[in-house]
Amino acid sequence: xxxxSKTEFLTSLRVALERNNVxxxxxxxxxxxxxxxxGAAAGETEAEVCEKLGDIEEIIKQYVSETDxxxxxxxxxxxxxxxxxxSGFGADSFGNPAPPPYSQPRYAEPARFQPSxxxxxxxLCLDVFIYSxxxxxxxGLIVALISIAISFxxxxxxxxxxxxxxxFTDLGGIIVTGLAPLSLLFFGLMTISLGGMxxxxxxxxxxxxxxxxxxxxxxxxxxxAGHKIWNKIGRKKEAYDR
Amino acid sequence: MQxxxxxxxxxxxxxxxLCRGDRYGYELVNIISSCMHITEGTIYPLMKRLxxxxxxDSYIVESQEGPPRxxxxxxxxxxxxxxxxxxxxxxxxxxxxxxxxGEEKQ
Numbered sequence: 001x002x003x004x005s006k007t008e009f010l011t012s013l014r015v016a017l018e019r020n021n022v023x024x025x026x027x028x029x030x031x032x033x034x035x036x037x038x039g040a041a042a043g044e045t046e047a048e049v050c051e052k053l054g055d056i057e058e059i060i061k062q063y064v065s066e067t068d069x070x071x072x073x074x075x076x077x078x079x080x081x082x083x084x085x086x087s088g089f090g091a092d093s094f095g096n097p098a099p100p101p102y103s104q105p106r107y108a109e110p111a112r113f114q115p116s117x118x119x120x121x122x123x124l125c126l127d128v129f130i131y132s133x134x135x136x137x138x139x140g141l142i143v144a145l146i147s148i149a150i151s152f153x154x155x156x157x158x159x160x161x162x163x164x165x166x167x168f169t170d171l172g173g174i175i176v177t178g179l180a181p182l183s184l185l186f187f188g189l190m191t192i193s194l195g196g197m198x199x200x201x202x203x204x205x206x207x208x209x210x211x212x213x214x215x216x217x218x219x220x221x222x223x224x225a226g227h228k229i230w231n232k233i234g235r236k237k238e239a240y241d242r
Numbered sequence: 243m244q245x246x247x248x249x250x251x252x253x254x255x256x257x258x259x260l261c262r263g264d265r266y267g268y269e270l271v272n273i274i275s276s277c278m279h280i281t282e283g284t285i286y287p288l289m290k291r292l293x294x295x296x297x298x299d300s301y302i303v304e305s306q307e308g309p310p311r312x313x314x315x316x317x318x319x320x321x322x323x324x325x326x327x328x329x330x331x332x333x334x335x336x337x338x339x340x341x342x343x344g345e346e347k348q
Binding site: 028032037039042055059062 | 266282286
């Protein structure tokens with residue numbers, strides 16, 4: 001399996017390492033995490049780094065066969081002692097001991113994910129609730145919030161600018177009228193700042209809505225495929241850090 | 243070519259690069275993959291194997307930006323092994339080239 005993101009790669013790698021009882025999992029994961037960070041610094045996308053790193057199962061096989069040869073260091077029989085040498089280059093050319101003759105492959109195939117019927121029914125019921133009520137309500141509230149934010153900001157600006165103009169035209173006239181544009185000016189400023197706060201609040205709630213959507217997608221992915229597929233926005237930190 | 247030969251030569255490549263100076267993982271992988279096609283992820287298992295065998299060593303360098311970085315360095319044992327393998331490889335490739343070019347003595 002070729003992954004498409006750093007988190008997906010590291011999670012799959014950890015799961016596969018643990019399934020095959022490879023030691024030093026933590027060190028290995030740190031090496032690969034560093035590799036992703038260096039790749040990002042060099043301008044590569046996570047997907048590109050994943051593709052070049054290759055199949056996780058291929059990497060795991062290397063760690064497993066490495067443990068195998070380490071367990072039978074130099075005791076492997078010489079190729080001329082009746083053992084067929086499959087490589088054809090002699091057991092010890094380039095310093096590799098021949099593979100141990102009768103060892104069972106310790107590499108374990110990944111367990112196939114089985115979606116459970118109960119969970120599927122549960123999540124579909126939840127979907128009905130989410131799509132018929134929760135999401136439309138939430139989306140409506142956010143749209144309302146955004147329109148209030150925009151109208152507050154715009155009307156504040158209009159009042160503010162208008163107050164400046166009246167202020168200037170009145171300069172040549174009677175001084176008393178100067179107070180009215182001043183109050184208008186502060187009123188405009190107040191409305192603009194209110195509008196600003198509402199804009200910030202709407203940005204926050206849109207982000208929240210997107211994250212809720214991602215969580216919904218991820219929970220479906222978990223039920224149907226066994227793992228998450230998207231990362232929430234604004235979460236730079238590793239999902240796990242063991 | 244996913245055989246002993248490729249694994250063995252990759253080991254020689256890593257040792258030879260490290261003979262010329264210390265490198266960190268990403269750097270090492272890029273040097274090798276600029277010369278030949280490899281599944282980059284398989285370099286790290288190789289590094290672990292070389293480290294367990296005592297041919298290489300690693301140390302951490304703290305960096306101002308970003309997390310600390312792991313550098314690999316060749317050991318004295320590693321240098322000996324690199325020399326051995328290099329000699330072996332050179333005579334081996336000369337022999338193979340002769341056979342491929344049909345220059346063997348009749």
